Amino acid sequence: MERLTATIISADMHEDIQQKAVETTVTAIEKYTVEKDIAAYIKMEFDKYYHPTWHCIVGKHFGSYVTHELNCFIYFYVKDVAILLYKCG
Numbered sequence: 403m404e405r406l407t408a409t410i411i412s413a414d415m416h417e418d419i420q421q422k423a424v425e426t427t428v429t430a431i432e433k434y435t436v437e438k439d440i441a442a443y444i445k446m447e448f449d450k451y452y453h454p455t456w457h458c459i460v461g462k463h464f465g466s467y468v469t470h471e472l473n474c475f476i477y478f479y480v481k482d483v484a485i486l487l488y489k490c491g
Contacts, residue, residue, distance in 0.1 A: 405428065406428045406431060406432075406480050406481060407480070408424040408427070408428075408478045408479065408480050409478060409479045409480075410424075410476065410477075410478040411477045411478055411479065412475070412476070412477045413475065413476040413477070413478070414470070414472070414473055414474070414475040414476075415473055415474060415475060415476045416473060419452065419473075419476075420476055422451070423444070423448075423476050423478070423485075423487055424478065424480070426443070426444050426447045426448070427440070427444055427478075427480050427485050428480060429443075430443040430444050431480060431481075431483070437460045437461050437483070438460075440460045440483075441458040441459060441460040442458075444456075444458045444460070444485070444487060445457065445458040445487075448487065448489075452474075452489070454491070455489065455490065455491035456474075456487065456488070456489050457486075457487070457488055457489070457490060458485065458486065458487045459484075459485070459486040459487075460483060460484070460485050460486075461483070461484060462482060462483060462484065464484070464486075466486055468486070468488055468490070469490060470488035470489060470490050471488075471489045471490060474488055474489035474490075475487070475488040475489075476488070
C-alpha cells in the first residue's frame with residue numbers, strides 16, 4: 403500500500419513536530435474512517451507527546467479562526483481531508 407503524503411498549507415511549528423503531525427495523521431487515517439475518531443487520535447497523541455492542551459479539527463468543509471501558542475499550529479491536507487492542529491491552554 404502506498405504511504406499517504408501531506409500538503410502543508412500553513413505552519414507555526416518546528417519541522418520535526420510538523421513531521422510528527424503528518425505521521426500521526428497518516429496513522430489515524432489508516433486506522434479510522436470517521437473524522438471525529440481521526441481528530442481524537444491525533445489530539446490524544448499530541449497531548450501525550452507534547453503535553454496538553456491540543457485541539458484538532460478534521461474535515462472537508464470547515465472554516466476556522468483560532469488563537470494558538472507560539473510554535474504550536476499546523477494546517478495541512480492529507481488527500482482531500484484538512485487537518486487543523488494547534489495548542490491553546
